[in-house]
Amino acid sequence: MRQLSEHDASFIYSDSAHANSNVTLLHIYDQSTAPGGVVRFKQIQAHVTSRLERLPHLREKILRVPLDLDYPYWIEDSNFNINHHVHHIALPKPGDWRQFCIQCARIHTRPLDLQRPLWEMYVIEGLDSFLDLPVGSFAVLIKIHHAAINMASGAEITSLLHDLTPTTAPPPPPAPWFPEEAPGNLLLFCLTGLNLVTFPLRAAQLVGTQWASFQAAVKTLAGEFLTRPNEFPMTRFNTEVSSSRVYETRRFALKDFGAIRALVPSATVNDVVLAVCGGGLRRYLDLQDELPDTSLVAAAPITVRSGEPSERRSNYAFVRVALSTHLADPVERLAAIQAASSSSAVMAQAVSARELSNLAQHAPSVAIAATSKMLRAASAQLGNWVPLANCTITNVPGARMPLYLQGARLTHMSAIMPISDGMGLVFSVTGYNDQIAISFTACAEQLPDPAVFAQCLRDSFQELFALANAAPRAVGRTQKTPAARVKKVAKKKVSPA
Structure with missing residues (x-):
């Protein structure tokens, strides 16, 4: 259990009906470089699952203190299910670039569920009408709340997903994961009281x-x-x-x-x-x-x-x-x-x-x-x-060398940012x-x-x-x-x- 900083908590508090703090990373791939020329959705889902232990905060959700008397905490989600976070969709025909941008903007705009870890991934197919992309290209859109990401950890997520070569070993079975028990209200009130009591000492320092x-x-x-x-x-x-x-x-x-x-x-x-x-x-x-x-x-x-x-x-x-x-x-x-x-x-x-x-x-x-x-x-x-x-x-860190997802070569990378x-x-x-x-x-x-x-x-x-x-x-x-x-x-x- 970790408490959010004041800065990160401000992104939670500032969410409104017309402006949320979602950050969306967008990747487009050429799957002709993958073994057999095809990357299937279940492969991507298994790939993400096998690497979750490298970024444990992807299995953490927000726990707010009663009455918002103190900043929220990150706690492990005991009901975490990868199917709630990794989705599969396709553009309707003709599937042109304008449709793609509209779909990405719509996904970015939708608020995340604060009762679950604050991220979602969409595998998007149906991009065959893009003039500058090989046939069979697909996109992976990752939406994550700004409270859970900065641009540096955005680069960590990119590293988590990708390899430096198109040929990689099959992902191992996911390691056993046992989430910590969520704290009760009594413990939260005690921690809040401790923070209030020690505030004058820290202020004096x-x-x-x-x-x-x-x-x-x-x-x-x-x-x-x-x-x-x-x-x-x-x-x-x-x-x-x-x-x-x-x-x-x-x-x-x-x-x-x-x-x-x-x-x-x-x-x-x-x-x-x-x-x-x-x-x-x-x-x-x-x-x-x-x-x-x-x-x-x-x-x-x-x-x-x-x-x-x-x-x-x-x-x-x-x-x-x-x-x-x-x-x-x-x-x-x-x-x-x-x-x-x-x-x-x-x-x-x-x-x-x-x-x-x-x-x-x-x-x-x-x-x-x-x-x-x-x-x-x-x-x-x-x-x-x-x-x-x-x-x-704003600058979004990328990579200087070609990256691959299950053998598919990353051809394009960009980002959709929050506005206010x-x-x-x-x-x-x-x-x-x-x-x-x-x-x-x-x-x-x-x-x-x-x-x-x-x-x-x-x-x-x-x-x-x-x-x-x-x-x-x-x-x-x-x-x-x-x-x-x-x-x-x-x-x-x-x-x-």
């Missing part, structure tokens, strides 16, 4: 040893959450969200991002990703006649780990970077992003993550709980929610093998035409890629590309949300 860092962290977080949102323009993505989601993704060659970053000295692949996302946002909002005169801002979460690896505690700080959507020239935009991402302001925000880490190492529950309570109290005075930025851009009121657009960036996938999750009412937005992303990339191949030159901040060389997107109007 925090004040005596980490007061300066605590002040800096509170000041930084208060500024991040309460003052910075006034410094960027509001868009359609910064309003209340509905319960419907849309998802799309586009894949790119990693080497092409390397060619683009040569346009600006010291630019990184991450800078190019930000430039492509910023260019896509500029194009889409321009089509809607909603492009602000000032730059949109993206928030990128940074993981701050604390405690022992077995505790899996993680907290987040946010780094904000201007996407320079007010600049029409794509190379100028990339140069501005490169300058912003390496500026002292961003470095100062990264330091705040280290301060939070120091706090968490000495008194994680006290520091984070106190900070969170202050922010929630201040946020309640301003309204139900305060946007952190116009959108979020005021933050209705999230980009997830996944690197796998020699590819980069840029995916987005959004509220269906705020983004009713995801295929158009996906094309805007593709056009943003192609614009930079064409300039990178035009001449072997680098453009710095003092040497600008003439705006006349930038090909404008056609002014095709799209009905606003």
Whole structure:
């Protein structure tokens, strides 16, 4: 039995009828590489069962303290049944890409059963109409609650499922598993009382040893959450969200991002990703006649780990970077992003993550709980929610080498992320093998035409890629590309949300 951290518990408490905290990992496979050219559902189910002991939290469920007097606990599910978590479905004909994205978004949106371990897996067949996939390809979608996963443990789940070669030995029989007995209410009340009694002692220790860092962290977080949102323009993505989601993704060659970053000295692949996302946002909002005169801002979460690896505690700080959507020239935009991402302001925000880490190492529950309570109290005075930025851009760890599931080669990997009121657009960036996938999750009412937005992303990339191949030159901040060389997107109007 383990208690959730304040951060992880917040994902449980923040679930609502129109916004839950599900994270969905999406994998597509070519089964022609498997022995016999076929991978059956029962093989995948047996494969997952044989590896559950490597990630024991997949057999743990939430136990809430009566009256929510304390944070919930992870306990082993004595009624765990793999059939409740691994499912088999197929797309209806013709089974095209748009149907697939709609189905994935629907699965992602459905809330998980809090009476069971907070994850589900879907094996999806019927993908034969995909033009860029071999016949017989199938997908595996893994949905897990954010309270049970961070991006690092998402990589652990990917490792759990896959092998490095297409030929593997049959999975051994699952080891015997005997779940621990769930605690009774009396024990929960005793533990809650102990936490309340020891709180002043832990708070005093925090004040005596980490007061300066605590002040800096509170000041930084208060500024991040309460003052910075006034410094960027509001868009359609910064309003209340509905319960419907849309998802799309586009894949790119990693080497092409390397060619683009040569346009600006010291630019990184991450800078190019930000430039492509910023260019896509500029194009889409321009089509809607909603492009602000000032730059949109993206928030990128940074993981701050604390405690022992077995505790899996993680907290987040946010780094904000201007996407320079007010600049029409794509190379100028990339140069501005490169300058912003390496500026002292961003470095100062990264330091705040280290301060939070120091706090968490000495008194994680006290520091984070106190900070969170202050922010929630201040946020309640301003309204139900305060946007952190116009959108979020987050990295989802992948693998640099080909991966296989029961011999089927993984060909595509992406992610569907949770959104919330005021933050209705999230980009997830996944690197796998020699590819980069840029995916987005959004509220269906705020983004009713995801295929158009996906094309805007593709056009943003192609614009930079064409300039990178035009001449072997680098453009710095003092040497600008003439705006006349930038090909404008056609002014095709799209009905606003």
